[in-house]
Amino acid sequence: MPDTTGNLTEAVVDSLGTTTDPRLRELLTALTRHLHAFARETGLTTAEWERAIAFLTATGQHCTDTRQEFVLLSDVLGLSMLVETIGGDSGGPATESTVLGPFHMTQSPVRALGADLDLVDGGEPCVVSGRVLATGGTPLPGAVLDVWQANAEGFYDVQQPDVQPPGNGRGLFTTDTQGRFWFRTCVPSPYPIPTDGPVGELLHATGRHPYRPAHIHFIASADGHTPVTTHIFVAGDKYLDSDAVFAVKESLVQEFTETDDPSLAREFGVPNPFRHARFDLVLQPS
Incomplete structure (x- = not known):
């Protein structure tokens, strides 16, 4: 036939x-x-x-x-990462993009610089600080940072509405006149993506683990510049080379350095010693 x-x-x-x-x-x-x-x-x-x-x-x-x-x-399936890379690869000095993920499902509360995202006092205290810059290195005052992360046990607030208050691990920050940002939180931990649905069945059928390396999500935006959706990943995490959603890029891996500095701890309002991640987000002009 x-x-x-x-x-x-x-x-x-x-x-x-x-x-x-x-x-x-x-x-x-x-x-x-x-x-x-x-x-x-x-x-x-x-x-x-x-x-x-x-x-x-x-x-x-x-x-x-x-x-x-x-x-x-x-x-x-790696499609999210492929689409994000196709659309977000500027080929220049801008911060690399990565996946949005499935838990950007609720609006982050507006928070003042220096606020604590960890509303349940779990995990190791941490400070995240840096600047939002243009590709030429000029600071971008008034840039907006949407930040979200899982708690120390690896769950987002929307996954545990009876355990975590709404907005735990989330914040909407505006950079200061020098383009700077800083906030307190807990050191993120690796966690499994949800496996109690069809996607979990698929992972089981294909013999794949469900774990993501420890990370914090960011969306950075500023007038006249292209927004970037990205993460920072904790250096040394054992899942960096086998992220279940293929989202790790080498440039996004950051040291969460153990810091023993009582005066800096007082300045940030955290117990000493603490972990400190420093990095800049760079946006290309639109």
Whole structure:
């Protein structure tokens, strides 16, 4: 029997010819060709197709106001990181971007510089400080930093509404007249992404671990500059080379240095000794 699947593919592509949005037409055409090619290449069976549909249905059913299972699926397949790298690779001195992650699901509370993100007093005290700069090194006063992280046990506030107060581990900061920022928190710890849904089943089926190396999320923005979504990762973490969502970039790995300086501890309002991470975020002009 002759293979007529190519004719089917072309018929679907032809049906998209009346799409008035040229970019939508381009995307749907490429998607159709790649999906059809995948099915032909793998000899996809009806049973496998039905299982895939059931998996995607379950993924949608696990999405809530505080959990995005489809983002998590995109993350573990490396698609989130690929899209972020394609869109965020400036090729210049700007801070490298990485994935948003599935837990940027609630608005961070506005906090004053120096505020403590750790509202439950858990984990090792830490200070994070630095500047937001333009690519030429000019400080950017009034830049906005959206910060969020898991607690010392590896859970975000939205995962533990009965344990953590809303906004724990989150803050919206504005840099001072010299582009500086600083805040208190606890040293982040590695943690597993949620495994009680379809994405967890996928990881189990493929023999992959669910762990992310310790990190803090940032979105930095300033007038006239392109925002960057990024992390900083704790140097020495054992999962840096096997991040479950493939989001580690070498430039984003930072030392959380143990600091024994009573006067600096008093200045920051933390017990001595403490851990201190110093880094700058660099934004390219828009």
